[in-house]
Amino acid sequence: MALLSVDELSVTFAGQGGGRGAGSGARRDTKAVDGVSFEVEEGQVVGLVGESGCGKSVTALALMGLLPRKGVSVGGRAEFDGADLLSMGEKKIRDLRGSQLAMIFQDPLSSLNPVVPIGIQVTEILTRHRGLKGEPARKEAASLLDRVGIPDPDRRLKEYPHQLSGGMRQRALIAMAVACAPRLLIADEPTTALDVTIQAQILELLKELVDQQGTALLMITHDLGVVAGLCDQVNVLYAGRAVETAGRRELFAHPTHPYAHGLLGSIPRLDAPRGDPLRPIRGSINDKIAWADGCAFAPRCDFYTMECLTGTPELTEPRARGHQVRCVNPVLPAETSAGTAEVSS
Ligand SMILES: Nc1ncnc2c1ncn2[C@@H]1O[C@H](COP(=O)(O)OP(=O)(O)OP(=O)(O)O)[C@@H](O)[C@H]1O
Ligand SMILES: [Mg+2]
Numbered sequence: 001m002a003l004l005s006v007d008e009l010s011v012t013f014a015g016q017g018g019g020r021g022a023g024s025g026a027r028r029d030t031k032a033v034d035g036v037s038f039e040v041e042e043g044q045v046v047g048l049v050g051e052s053g054c055g056k057s058v059t060a061l062a063l064m065g066l067l068p069r070k071g072v073s074v075g076g077r078a079e080f081d082g083a084d085l086l087s088m089g090e091k092k093i094r095d096l097r098g099s100q101l102a103m104i105f106q107d108p109l110s111s112l113n114p115v116v117p118i119g120i121q122v123t124e125i126l127t128r129h130r131g132l133k134g135e136p137a138r139k140e141a142a143s144l145l146d147r148v149g150i151p152d153p154d155r156r157l158k159e160y161p162h163q164l165s166g167g168m169r170q171r172a173l174i175a176m177a178v179a180c181a182p183r184l185l186i187a188d189e190p191t192t193a194l195d196v197t198i199q200a201q202i203l204e205l206l207k208e209l210v211d212q213q214g215t216a217l218l219m220i221t222h223d224l225g226v227v228a229g230l231c232d233q234v235n236v237l238y239a240g241r242a243v244e245t246a247g248r249r250e251l252f253a254h255p256t257h258p259y260a261h262g263l264l265g266s267i268p269r270l271d272a273p274r275g276d277p278l279r280p281i282r283g284s285i286n287d288k289i290a291w292a293d294g295c296a297f298a299p300r301c302d303f304y305t306m307e308c309l310t311g312t313p314e315l316t317e318p319r320a321r322g323h324q325v326r327c328v329n330p331v332l333p334a335e336t337s338a339g340t341a342e343v344s345s
Contacts, residue, residue: 001082002039003216004063004184008076009036009086010240011058011067032058034240034291035076038233040184043214046204047231047248049221049263051285055240056220057106060186063218064103065093078183099129102182104190106220108169112161118145118172119157122179129180144175149201155174167194174202181213188220203230224267228252236260239288239296242315246323256319256330258301295327303329 011033033055040046048056061067062074063085078085080101085093097103105111113121122141126132132140138157145153148171161169174190187206191199207230210214219231227234227248236244236253236259244257255261262281283300290296294309301308307328315324318332 002041003081004040004218005079006059006063006076007037007076007078009059009062010034010056010075011062012073012075014071014073019048032240033062036235036237036240036242037052037076038235038242038245040216040218042183042216044233045210045211045217045231047219047221047227047234049224049227049234050237051222053285054237056222056237057188059237060199060220061105061186063186064097064101065090066103069095083217098125098182099180100183101186102177102180103186104170104174104177104188106188106192108166108173109161112169114161117158117160118164122172125176125179127256141175141179142295144179145172147178147205148172148175149198150175153161167198170194171198171202171262174205178205178209181209182215184216184218185209186218186220189222191226192221192223199226206230222307224264236263239285239291241291241296241326242324243297243326244324245315246320250320252325254319254323256323256325256332257327258329258331259297261331262300262302297333303331304327 008108010031013030013032015027015029036059037045037056048059050056058067063078065085065088066075069239073084080096098162112118119138119141122144124135125134126137126140141157142153145156150156150168150171156164156168161172164172170190171194177185191202203226206217210217219226221227231248234246234248235242236251236257238259244251244260245254251260252264255264259281262279265279266281281300287299288296289298289309291312294311295301295304295313298304298308305328313326313328315326317323318325318330
């Protein structure tokens with residue numbers, strides 16, 4: 001059984017301003033996550049990939065029980081080791097966070113306490129979850145900072161968050177997340193602010209955690225290089241829904257949803273012929289339609305047909321078992337496309 005099992009997760013933010021009454025101004029709710037399902041097993045790395053605003057962080061915050069209660073409605077199920085995270089009481093989920101569940105946040109400055117030295121923030125976790133105190137806790141904290149590539153860890157332990165660079169703060173947060181050896185780690189763009197050598201070091205550390213301690217890792221990123229280096233299974237999100245789910249190799253070899261296809265086609269490759277232009281996906285994530293009216297990606301899609309505007313497309317497996325695609329007109333080799341129409345209708 002999967003350690004984390006997410007089933008039709010949805011998150012809606014109530015619109016602000018105006019009111020419900022006619023004539024009192026528009027009040028539009030935001031459906032940030034719209035029926036997302038995936039699983040993460042122990043020792044597995046699962047990626048959530050997609051453009052800015054597609055619902056990655058909101059998915060993570062919903063799983064961690066960190067969304068505000070007011071003005072937000074969360075639907076679906078999310079089971080962690082058999083217990084439903086979404087209906088769990090505040091105290092229970094707080095106990096889980098930091099011990100079995102940990103998250104590396106996208107914004108490091110707002111996740112560290114600005115008036116407490118880094119060392120105290122790290123040792124607090126070691127004391128609370130691993131019972132380490134005094135000198136052994138300090139030594140372990142220094143070794144954790146060293147492992148995430150922070151030079152001169154003894155000095156850095158005494159410093160406050162504002163004395164560290166953005167990349168160092170991010171690494172301190174990573175050290176805090178791995179300090180308690182969580183069973184599930186959610187990493188939200190953990191390496192975006194870091195230069196490539198440190199990025200490689202952090203990815204190596206996360207890999208080690210997964211391989212040696214069997215940690216389940218939910219990796220949120222828009223960096224396909226990170227996905228290629230780390231993920232076993234990948235979920236590509238678009239406008240709050242998974243549009244393609246597959247094993248890493250399968251996805252990179254056969255991206256089948258036009259969005260995933262475009263995403264992979266838009267990254268620079270060293271093995272591409274000289275002068276071959278990059279092919280960005282046209283438009284932006286704002287050019288979308290509601291899923292209820294068809295495929296949200298249709299306004300940007302090079303392959304769209306009128307069929308794409310007739311209700312939400314279902315997930316199908318037009319290529320291979322376990323390779324799910326939400327598209328009525330997927331990108332397939334010419335000889336198999338006739339068969340596809342049957343599968344996806
Ligand atoms: N507190 C909030 N109130 C209203 N809307 C919100 C709130 N938080 C997020 N959203 C909206 O939810 C959608 C998804 O946001 P989310 O932060 O999950 O995107 P993301 O995929 O993590 O993007 P990025 O790659 O930029 O971090 C966006 O349209 C965003 O504007
Ligand atoms: Mg985000």
